[in-house]
Each structure stands twice: as C-alpha cells, then as structure tokens.
Amino acid sequence: MEKREKSSAPTMISPWRSFLQYKLGVVGLGMLVSIILMALLAQWVAPYDPYEIIEATTSDVMAPPSSEHLLGQDDTGRDVLSSVIYGARISLLVGFAASLLIVTLGATIGMLAGYSGGRVDTILMRITDAVLVVPSLPLMLVIIAVAGRGLTNIILVIGLLSWTYMARVVRAQVLSVKERMFVLRARAIGVSHLGIMINHILPQVLPVIFAEATLDISYAILSEATLSFLGLGDPTLTSWGSMLSRAFMRGAVTRGAWWYLVPPGLALAWVTLGLTLLGNTLQEIVNPRLRTHYLFDERKMVAFKLMAGKADLSAKKT
Amino acid sequence: MHRGDYIIRKVGFSLLTLIVVLIFNFYLFRILPGDPVQMIVSPRMRPETRERIRQAFGLDKPIWLNIEQAKQTGNAIKAFDSQFFTYIKCLAQGNLGESFSKKQPVAELISMRLGPTVLLIITGEFIGIIFGSILGLIAAWKKGTLIDGLAMFIGLTAWALPAFWLGIVLLILARGSLPAGGFITPGVIFASKAEEWLDIARHLVMPASTLAIMLFGAYMLIVRNSSLEVLAEDYILTAKAKGLNSMQVIRYHVLKNTSLPLVTIIALDLGYALGGTIQIETIFSWPGIGRLMFDSIARRDYPVLQGVFLLLAVGVIAANFLADLTYVMLDPRVKA
Numbered sequence: 061m062e063k064r065e066k067s068s069a070p071t072m073i074s075p076w077r078s079f080l081q082y083k084l085g086v087v088g089l090g091m092l093v094s095i096i097l098m099a100l101l102a103q104w105v106a107p108y109d110p111y112e113i114i115e116a117t118t119s120d121v122m123a124p125p126s127s128e129h130l131l132g133q134d135d136t137g138r139d140v141l142s143s144v145i146y147g148a149r150i151s152l153l154v155g156f157a158a159s160l161l162i163v164t165l166g167a168t169i170g171m172l173a174g175y176s177g178g179r180v181d182t183i184l185m186r187i188t189d190a191v192l193v194v195p196s197l198p199l200m201l202v203i204i205a206v207a208g209r210g211l212t213n214i215i216l217v218i219g220l221l222s223w224t225y226m227a228r229v230v231r232a233q234v235l236s237v238k239e240r241m242f243v244l245r246a247r248a249i250g251v252s253h254l255g256i257m258i259n260h261i262l263p264q265v266l267p268v269i270f271a272e273a274t275l276d277i278s279y280a281i282l283s284e285a286t287l288s289f290l291g292l293g294d295p296t297l298t299s300w301g302s303m304l305s306r307a308f309m310r311g312a313v314t315r316g317a318w319w320y321l322v323p324p325g326l327a328l329a330w331v332t333l334g335l336t337l338l339g340n341t342l343q344e345i346v347n348p349r350l351r352t353h354y355l356f357d358e359r360k361m362v363a364f365k366l367m368a369g370k371a372d373l374s375a376k377k378t
Numbered sequence: 379m380h381r382g383d384y385i386i387r388k389v390g391f392s393l394l395t396l397i398v399v400l401i402f403n404f405y406l407f408r409i410l411p412g413d414p415v416q417m418i419v420s421p422r423m424r425p426e427t428r429e430r431i432r433q434a435f436g437l438d439k440p441i442w443l444n445i446e447q448a449k450q451t452g453n454a455i456k457a458f459d460s461q462f463f464t465y466i467k468c469l470a471q472g473n474l475g476e477s478f479s480k481k482q483p484v485a486e487l488i489s490m491r492l493g494p495t496v497l498l499i500i501t502g503e504f505i506g507i508i509f510g511s512i513l514g515l516i517a518a519w520k521k522g523t524l525i526d527g528l529a530m531f532i533g534l535t536a537w538a539l540p541a542f543w544l545g546i547v548l549l550i551l552a553r554g555s556l557p558a559g560g561f562i563t564p565g566v567i568f569a570s571k572a573e574e575w576l577d578i579a580r581h582l583v584m585p586a587s588t589l590a591i592m593l594f595g596a597y598m599l600i601v602r603n604s605s606l607e608v609l610a611e612d613y614i615l616t617a618k619a620k621g622l623n624s625m626q627v628i629r630y631h632v633l634k635n636t637s638l639p640l641v642t643i644i645a646l647d648l649g650y651a652l653g654g655t656i657q658i659e660t661i662f663s664w665p666g667i668g669r670l671m672f673d674s675i676a677r678r679d680y681p682v683l684q685g686v687f688l689l690l691a692v693g694v695i696a697a698n699f700l701a702d703l704t705y706v707m708l709d710p711r712v713k714a
Binding site (some may be wrong): 080084142186189190193194195197198199201202203205206207278283285289290291292301304308313315316318321322324325328332335336337338342 | 680
C-alpha cells in the first residue's frame, strides 16, 4: 500500500483522492459522522427523554422490545433506545474534551522535547516513559476513587494520563522536520526559536497531531466507558458505560435481557471502531513511515523479528 | 560499555519511577477529606479513645519529616519518624495495612487472589499470541489482498471493542454451555485432582478468551509488520529458490527463537493486560486481584486499593525493566 515518497517541501496533492483509496478510512468517517449526528439531533431522534421522571410498574423492568420501546426497557423502566441515543452525547463530550487536553499537553511536550533536544528532551522523555509505565486503568481507578466521581474529574484524569502517545508522535515528527532546509534558512535569518516552532514546525506537525488525536478520542471514549462500567462514572448522567454497569449489576444477564446489554456496547464499539479506522488511515496518509501506534512498540517489533530468526538487525532501521 | 550504561540508566529510571509511585500512593490517600480514623472507629467511642487510636496509627506525627523531634532530641535519625517513613518501613516489612471491610491484612488478601489472576493472564496471553501470530502471518503472506484487509479489520475491531462488553456478550452467548462465572463449581467434591483442574479449566475458557481477543489485535499487527520485513529479506528468496514451499519457509525461517522475545512482549503488555483483567474478573466473578480492586472501590476499602495499586504498579515497572534488559540482549544496536 506504499505510495510515492514525500518530498521535503509540502506538496499540494489532493488529499481527497489518496483518502478514498483507503476505503476503510471512509467507512470509519461515516461511522463517526453518524454518531455525531445522532448526538446532535438526539432530542428529535429519540422517542423519549431518558432524564425525565416516569411512572413504571414491575412489568416495565427490563421489558423486552415492543412497539412502544423498540429496544425494550432498562432496569427502571426507561426506554433503552433513548438512553443509547442520548448516551452518545456524553461519550463524544468526554472524548473530545479529553483529547483537547491530550493534544495541548502532549503536543506541547512533544514539540518542546523534539525541538530542544539534549537535556530537555531526555528529561521530558523520561517523564513520558514514567507515565507510560504505570498501568493506566488501575491508576485512573485509584484517583477517581479518591477524588470523587464526576464528569470533570473523568475528563481530567483521562487527559492527564493519556497524553504520552501524542507526545511521542509529535516529537518524532518534529525531529524529522527540524533538519529541513526551510527551518535552517529561517534560523539563518534570525527567526526566534518560538517563531520557528509556531510558524515553521507547527504546520508540519498539525496533520500528525490530527491523526493521533483521532485515535486518542477513541481511547478516551473507551476509558470513560470502562470507568463508568466499574462504577466510577458520573452518577447523574446516563452514559453507555453506566448503562452497562447497571444492566450487569441488576441481573440483566440472568434475565437474558440482551436488548439492555447489547445496544450500549454496540454503540460504543461503533464509535470506537469508526474512530480507529479513521485514525489509522489518517496516520498512513500523513506519514506512512511513522510507525508509532497504540498497538505498536518498537521493542516488541524487535522481539518478534527475533522470533522470525532475522539474522541481521542492523540492516533495517525502523 | 554502551550496554553497561544502558542498564544503569534503566535501573535508575525504574527506581525513580518506583519512588514517585510510592510517594504518589502515599500522598493520594492522605488527600482524602475527613479523618481517616473515622473509617475504623465507632461513633460511640470517646474522643480520648479516638485520639489513642490515631496515635497508634501514627497519625499524630507529621506527614513527611519530623524536624521538630530531631531538634528536640538532637538525634538526626528522629527526623524520619514521620508518617511517610513509617509507611516505607511497613512496606519494607511487607505490611500493607489492614483492610477496612474484611479486617484482614491486605498482604494476605492479595496473596490469596494472586494465583487466579496469574493463571488468567498467562492463559489469555498464550491464546492471544498464538492467534495473533497466525493471523498476522496470514495477513503478511497475503499482503494487499482481501484476506489481508479482512485480517486487519478483525484485529482493529477486536482492539476497539470494550473489554467488559466483550465479556458480557460472551457470557450471554455461552449461557448454559459454559459456567457463568467463578473459579470452580462450588460445593462439589472431585474424584481426582485432574477432574478438579478440568473444572477450573472450564471456568477459565471464557475469561481467558475475552482477554485473548482483547490482546490479539496488537500481536497481529506486530507480527504482520515484522513478517513483512523479514519476508522481504534476501534469504527468503534463497529459501524459495532452494525449493522450499511456503509452509516450510514459514516453519524454518519465520518462527525460530520464540521464548525469550515472547517473555519480553508479555512483559511490555502487562499494564494493558492488567487493565483488561480488572474488567474481565469483575464480569466473570473470577477471584483475582482485579476483582479485589473492584470490590474495594465499592466498599471504600482504601488500604486494599492502595495495596493492590502499589502491587500492580511495582509489577509493571519490574516487568518493563526486565523487558528492557532482555531488549538489550536481543538488539545489538541499542540506542543510548
């Protein structure tokens, strides 16, 4: 799937054509857009309002799908379909807000590290590695257990612990851009460091940031869902994760209430998959040789290559 | 020389991270509003008793350093008679405190639950690696075709799925045929050890499969990309020219030297796998550390939370350190 080499000066190729070539990315974009639309138009699309007070009888508890409730009812008699539709808002909100934090924090650190080099770079990268090493879900659990539940806390915690991938990716890109002609020329005529970072390097880094941010959004959405499922979500809101938590805790599995258990998770999977496909494709477009990815770790690459009996490791530099 | 530097650097890094984690763990639970003693005292106790309990726990001492006492007694070592250093001393003795809800030492609780978690992780990783490797090899061999795209799609989908939902779906699907949870069928006396292990294995199938599905996407991607690089090498061409067919090429040239690198990979993945384990154990009522953590959140059992978190963090730091060590041995062109 490798195409032509990228020349050092930014070329004006039509981004749309190379994009369509990666059909998976288009599929991903479509999936994402559908969820965004659903979230924005929730009031008109959802048959009921999940936050209003209703009257329910015992026969309403986890009732199977009917003509009035297309996806049945949950443990309090509310309409599952409406809750799922409104739940999109929370997931998307957390996803975008957390990724905003991630971009700000990660891109700044990455740029500083990449551009400064030397001591600053080493220190920043050590900090990044340290944050990366500590297992994230247990840490998030512990922090929220102490700091208290709430949407702001969740967004903060996710944002503060997930910026490492962005920092790495941005740093790598900065390192490759730093040595290019136009940067050296700018330095020669005396542009300040900050000026170079903002005017010359940043535009080259933005596509990478964008691609990585897409993946970070999906990671944030998954994290919020997991935290909510484990009981640490915002108690006042009905997010997909908290729906699944209630369903599971209140015995939906024993009742066989698949209409309560499957749709929220399906919606989650839909959004996450869409974002992942999109993000993957964006990464390949933006810099196919930049092999940083959530699922990727160069050390693992080396380990697997040895499993393959690769004799000469010095030949290929990843 | 280069390697020695690298190792020393890694040791220093791991130790530093460890210290930061210790300090963080200690301080986090001191930020809690209110009096920590409230958790274990009855409201009917007199204030004097409460004060005695606080003293017994050393909560009347300063948090970080006890400078005053050092000045008074003229003994510098007394400066370390503070909450923080008492904490460190306890840790060194293996004392992780006592659970609020269960009145048992935390260390004991953890050691009881460690076995099932280790079993789950090892099995899940094993299945995930094998499955991921096979799929990755297939994808690499058939690069660019529909099969490759399909394999990639499956791998990415598996990674994007929330682990807990995956577990729930599997639970629904397997209802009736496989046990719905737990480690072993309760109240049953087994004819032999083998039968007992068979029962455990039946309970293990779904949790381990869920973990495997969670993990295999990453392995598939890595194996695919590594294989692509290997397959492009000249010696593969030589092998083919020699007359080896595809299967033989794969077997002889693509799958050697597995054990050491495999351990490295598992070690690097441990943090992520632990996150998944917490969810999986909750869903399948698997009596492991993840489940312990989940239960103690609901019960506000802070000593247990603290202890489990510390264990997990230390475990992952150690695992990463070991992985880095083996990485030094694996890759001769180690970056300084």
